[in-house]
Amino acid sequence: MEVVKTTTGEQLYQKVLDNGLRVYVMTKPGFQKKYAVFSTKYGSFDSKFKLNNEIIEVPDGIAHFLEHKLFEDQEMHVFERFAQYGASVNAYTSYTMTSYLFSTIEYFDEAFQELLSFVQKPYFTSENVEKEKGIIEQELKMYEDHPDRKIYNNLLEALYHVHPIRIDVGGTVESIQKITVDLLNMCYETFYQPSNMAVFVIGDLEPTRVFDLAAEHTVNWFFKFQEIQRIYPEEPVEILKPSVEERLSVSRPRYYLGFKNQPYNAGRALMKQQLAMSMIWRTIAARSSPVYQELYSSGLIDESFGASFSATPEYALSIVGGETDQPEKLDQRLRQAIQDLQKNKLQVADVERMKRRALGNYLASFNSLEYIANSFLSHEFNGTSILDFPQILEEITVDEINEMLNDGLDLKNSAVSILLPE
Amino acid sequence: MEHIQLGDGINLYLYETSQFKTITTKVFVQEELSKDKVSATALIPMILRRGTKSTPTTLELARKMEELYGSAIDADIIKIGEKQIIEFYFDMVSPKLLPNGEQILAEGLRTFGELILDPVREGQGFNQQYFAQEQFNLKNLVEGLINEKRSYAYQRALQHMCKDEPHGIYKYGDTQQIKELVNEEVFEHYQQLIRSNPVDIFIVGEGISQIPELIKEWSWHRSNLRQLRPAIVKDAGQVQEVFETRDVQQGILVMGYRANQNYLDPNYYSLVVANAILGVFPHSKLFINVRERASLAYYVGSSLDGSKGIITISAGIDPSQYDKAVEIINAQIGEMQAGKITEDELERTKIGLISGMQTMADNPASIIDRNVIGVVHGQLRSLEEVIGEIEKVTLEQVQAAANQIKLDTVYFLSGMRGDL
Numbered sequence: 001m002e003v004v005k006t007t008t009g010e011q012l013y014q015k016v017l018d019n020g021l022r023v024y025v026m027t028k029p030g031f032q033k034k035y036a037v038f039s040t041k042y043g044s045f046d047s048k049f050k051l052n053n054e055i056i057e058v059p060d061g062i063a064h065f066l067e068h069k070l071f072e073d074q075e076m077h078v079f080e081r082f083a084q085y086g087a088s089v090n091a092y093t094s095y096t097m098t099s100y101l102f103s104t105i106e107y108f109d110e111a112f113q114e115l116l117s118f119v120q121k122p123y124f125t126s127e128n129v130e131k132e133k134g135i136i137e138q139e140l141k142m143y144e145d146h147p148d149r150k151i152y153n154n155l156l157e158a159l160y161h162v163h164p165i166r167i168d169v170g171g172t173v174e175s176i177q178k179i180t181v182d183l184l185n186m187c188y189e190t191f192y193q194p195s196n197m198a199v200f201v202i203g204d205l206e207p208t209r210v211f212d213l214a215a216e217h218t219v220n221w222f223f224k225f226q227e228i229q230r231i232y233p234e235e236p237v238e239i240l241k242p243s244v245e246e247r248l249s250v251s252r253p254r255y256y257l258g259f260k261n262q263p264y265n266a267g268r269a270l271m272k273q274q275l276a277m278s279m280i281w282r283t284i285a286a287r288s289s290p291v292y293q294e295l296y297s298s299g300l301i302d303e304s305f306g307a308s309f310s311a312t313p314e315y316a317l318s319i320v321g322g323e324t325d326q327p328e329k330l331d332q333r334l335r336q337a338i339q340d341l342q343k344n345k346l347q348v349a350d351v352e353r354m355k356r357r358a359l360g361n362y363l364a365s366f367n368s369l370e371y372i373a374n375s376f377l378s379h380e381f382n383g384t385s386i387l388d389f390p391q392i393l394e395e396i397t398v399d400e401i402n403e404m405l406n407d408g409l410d411l412k413n414s415a416v417s418i419l420l421p422e
Numbered sequence: 423m424e425h426i427q428l429g430d431g432i433n434l435y436l437y438e439t440s441q442f443k444t445i446t447t448k449v450f451v452q453e454e455l456s457k458d459k460v461s462a463t464a465l466i467p468m469i470l471r472r473g474t475k476s477t478p479t480t481l482e483l484a485r486k487m488e489e490l491y492g493s494a495i496d497a498d499i500i501k502i503g504e505k506q507i508i509e510f511y512f513d514m515v516s517p518k519l520l521p522n523g524e525q526i527l528a529e530g531l532r533t534f535g536e537l538i539l540d541p542v543r544e545g546q547g548f549n550q551q552y553f554a555q556e557q558f559n560l561k562n563l564v565e566g567l568i569n570e571k572r573s574y575a576y577q578r579a580l581q582h583m584c585k586d587e588p589h590g591i592y593k594y595g596d597t598q599q600i601k602e603l604v605n606e607e608v609f610e611h612y613q614q615l616i617r618s619n620p621v622d623i624f625i626v627g628e629g630i631s632q633i634p635e636l637i638k639e640w641s642w643h644r645s646n647l648r649q650l651r652p653a654i655v656k657d658a659g660q661v662q663e664v665f666e667t668r669d670v671q672q673g674i675l676v677m678g679y680r681a682n683q684n685y686l687d688p689n690y691y692s693l694v695v696a697n698a699i700l701g702v703f704p705h706s707k708l709f710i711n712v713r714e715r716a717s718l719a720y721y722v723g724s725s726l727d728g729s730k731g732i733i734t735i736s737a738g739i740d741p742s743q744y745d746k747a748v749e750i751i752n753a754q755i756g757e758m759q760a761g762k763i764t765e766d767e768l769e770r771t772k773i774g775l776i777s778g779m780q781t782m783a784d785n786p787a788s789i790i791d792r793n794v795i796g797v798v799h800g801q802l803r804s805l806e807e808v809i810g811e812i813e814k815v816t817l818e819q820v821q822a823a824a825n826q827i828k829l830d831t832v833y834f835l836s837g838m839r840g841d842l
Contacts, residue, residue: 008443008519030441033784077714079704086773088703105780134717142720142738144671145571249669251565287484296480297551302559323562353488360491360515366443367786422669 001211007390008366013207019221020195023214024376025207028369034108034203035369037101038119041381042191044169045095045314050229051190058187059178060164061171064093065136066184070100070119072128078118087111093169096312097381099374108205109213116199116217122188124181133176140170147250147419155258155319155417158244162233165315193223198380200373232314237262243416254419255327257334261309261316261408266383271392274311276401277318277408279354281307283346284337285320288353291337300330309408312382318408327418338409345402355393362389423793425802426634428623430644433797434634437626437789443519445527445627446786449510449538450794452620454650455588460506461560461595462603462611467497467508468556469548469608474536478549483533490530491515495537501593502798503653503684503729508615510538513786516628528636535640539616547605548612561600564592571670571835576736579676579833582664587656589730618648622797626786652799653729655684658828666835673741673836676734677751682826684731685799691811692819696827697726697733698771699763699820700754705770707754708735716750718743728795733827741836748832758824761817768817776809 004012006026013025044064048057071078071091082089087104089111100119104111143149153168160166170176201210239260264273284291285307295301305322324330365371372386379386426434453463477483487493493514500507512534517523542549567574577592584590621642625633658680681693701708701724712722722737739747757763782788783805796802 030439031784033781077705077710079709080770083703083705083770083774086770086777088774088777103781105777131717135713135720138672138718138738138740139720141672141740147569250569251567252562287480288488290481293479293481297555299555299558302562323566353485356490357488357492360493360520363515363519364444364492364513369784 001207004387006366006387008363010366012387013211015211017194017215017218019218020193021214021218022198022380023211024198024200025205025210026200026202026372027205027207028202029204031204031369032105033103033369034105034201034205035101035103035373036112036115036199036201037099037373037377038115038197038199039097039099039377039381040192040197041096042098042187042196043094043096044167044171045164045232046191046230047164048231048233049190050231051186051226055231056186058183059171060167060175061136061169062179062183062187063098064170065132065176065179066187067091067093067098067100068132068136069124069129069184070122072123073118073121074123078114081114081118082111085111089115094378095165095169096314097378099377101373103369108203109209112201112210112213113217116214119192120218120221122185124184126181129179129181129184133179136170136176137173140168140173143168143170145249147248147254150246150248151254151256151417151419152319154244154246155256155415158241158415158417159239159258159260159317161236161240163235163315164232165317189224190226190228193225194218194221195225196228198377200377202369202373237413239413239415241415243418245418245420247420247422250419250421252323252325252421253327254322255324255330256319256321256417257331258415258417259318259408259410260413261311261318263311263313263316266313268384268388268392270311270313270382271379271384271388272396272400273316273404274309275358275392275396276404277309277311279351279401280341280346280405280408281309281318281320282354283341283350284334295330295333300324300326300333331416335411338411342405342409345405346398348398351398351401358393359390362393423802428638430642431647432621432642432644433623434637435622435624435793436630436633437624438628438630439626440628441784442627442786443516444513444786445516445625445630446790447512447531447534448624448787448790448794450622450797451508451510451615452622452650452798453506453508453615455501455504455506455591455593457588457591459611460591460593461599462608463506463508463615464499464593464595465556465560465600465603465608466612466615467499467510468560469552470537470541471495471497472549472552472556473542474533475540475542476536477533478542486533490526491520493530495534497537499593502795503727504588505650505653505798506593507798510534518628531633531636532639535637539640539642545606547609550605553605553608557600557603560594561597564594564597564600567592568668571672571674572736572738575674575676575833575835576734578666578835579664579678579734579831582662582833583678583732583831587654589653589727589732617643618646620648620650622794624790624793626789653684655682655731656680657682658830661829662831664831664833666833667837668835670835670837672738673744673834674736674738675744675747676736676833677748677829678831678833679733679735679755679827680830681726681731681733681823682828683823685728685795686801689819689823690728691808692815692823693731694726694728695768695771695775695812695815696758696820696823697724698775699767700724700733700758701735703771703774705767705774707757708737708751711754712737712747712750716746718747718750729799744834744836755824755827759821759827761821763817763820765817768820772812772815775812779805779808779812
């Protein structure tokens, strides 16, 4: 058992079990709630892989479908198992990971055991697989009516040629029809092995007890160790098409400008890129930016305007935009602002101010058990630790940030997605 | 939670705890929801968050918050029953974790006080530019309700159900009325609210005992204190059905019920438990039957408005499944009324509710949000008290509460044109 102390005074305990499962425990004295998350490094991106020297391609949305189906149990529904303890259980799937989680006040040991056990115990029948299709179909239809999701997915289809990021995490109404019990079993066996997974537990808990429970309830885990070989298509650096437009039942137009950035490799370099890019975008799209204020005053943007940068070792993506009555004019002004920033660069005073903000936000984030646990594991899967953040923040220099301006804001690799009212 | 009366209808609530990394402050200025004033009240926080007397531009204000280690300052509108409430929010990292922490706290609170009480003025009104820009943005915000179909459907259902009650009014106002607002009149209304309406200040964090001293400097100029009327609990009349068509993929069903009692009734927690057995959890009747058994929806659930005693059930379904969904939902209410509830259902629901309440104590904003509901109803209840009430609820009481629930309005938003 290894112990690390955080800058905020928490203790993080970590251990790798004999079967390869990584287990983390962070103690939070004074909190009544306990939170645990059990994740596998398996998401919607992993639809093509090599198994026994054979290349396998599975239907889009299967990781998410599998997540839904693990809640099925032979005797009692998983929701009800947790309900006995007043615990609430949930799960989510992203591009690169699937997470199962619960929070509880009492009966932590029992609920933790349930979590470990239901994730190890798939129960797929053709009947319950068919039934799930109706539910997920309604989930996907709900997203179809979400303007933000729509404009985002459209943008990705313009930026990328073949990358799996083009497809919604849930797949499509058509693709999920092709999902079968056999396919689910194959994906489960491939990606739900202890060495591809990790557990994070946080609360006012005794770490040794948590490690003991984790070991005890994974000792009979039946799995075949197999090497995971993910296959990603060769994605060109260039974008597919510069713009995409669609009409939807919305009150006014929405405009997104997206950049296909190149991801840095895993580890600290990736975290540095995330930090630098978020500062670069704040210089244009945060309330503390003169550009933002100028656009806001001229009525081109409102509160919905903002920017984000997200990256894993598999992709890196910047998006800036929001609602506007004049997408073309906003587009023009934004391109100008981006070129100006590339020329004028970020200034020391701005970076220092943003560093103070980032440090404050980092400290405040330790209020939320869910946030710490979820972001810890997503960084862990990328080969980074959120606990390194304060040091990286201190180390990063204006020059390092400015070096990222060229690739980060390269308009050649950008595309525009617009939604228009009907 | 320590309660200090600052006088003149201003109440201060302090919650000292070392649990969090932050100090969280919220100030609530209450107003009655009314057709006449809703838009003017809604515009006030949008203007105030633009700048203060000593940080007059939004740029300066935003940069100042970054300097103060990413402090957050904001203002918005919330609705509790038939109250429209301006909520001011300030959140910063605990002084003990920062260099010069005490100075940052004092500076932050001074700016927060200014944001509430010392706006950027021009003549007899707000800064005209801020007024005009935020008037335009507020209009867009109200028109933009349609962009989130679920919130839209909920709001429309409520509008039909409570067409003669303040509860049916949308908290951000009405497009036409927003366009007609006049700067000086809104400013006058703002001054009146600050002078006369109930004000409640909540602070959660560590080492907050010196804060009352700091906020004593805030000058409210109180006079003609107002008492606001409480929300009215109404009976269900004849059931009305409303069908609306828009270009949407998914149909959204909202069913509104009157439960005939509210937060102030002695049996209120029987209703809370009844609503939760019906549709708050994934082990509730609606989720099990509409989603898991019939596979009709991804989301389905019920929620209770404690002020009005209104239960709304909503579900996203395929439009062709309307009849079936309504039938299954009605059947669940029927089960509740016939007392077809197992001991397990009751126990799991109670422990789930209690666990949820206890969880709120682990989040500073939730601690405040739970308590402000008590404040608005003039009856602050401790967590222990509420938990005790929930524990006491029996099956018979749940059934009795369920039998008071009556369907009032069925609303359906769908993309299917023509008959249904």
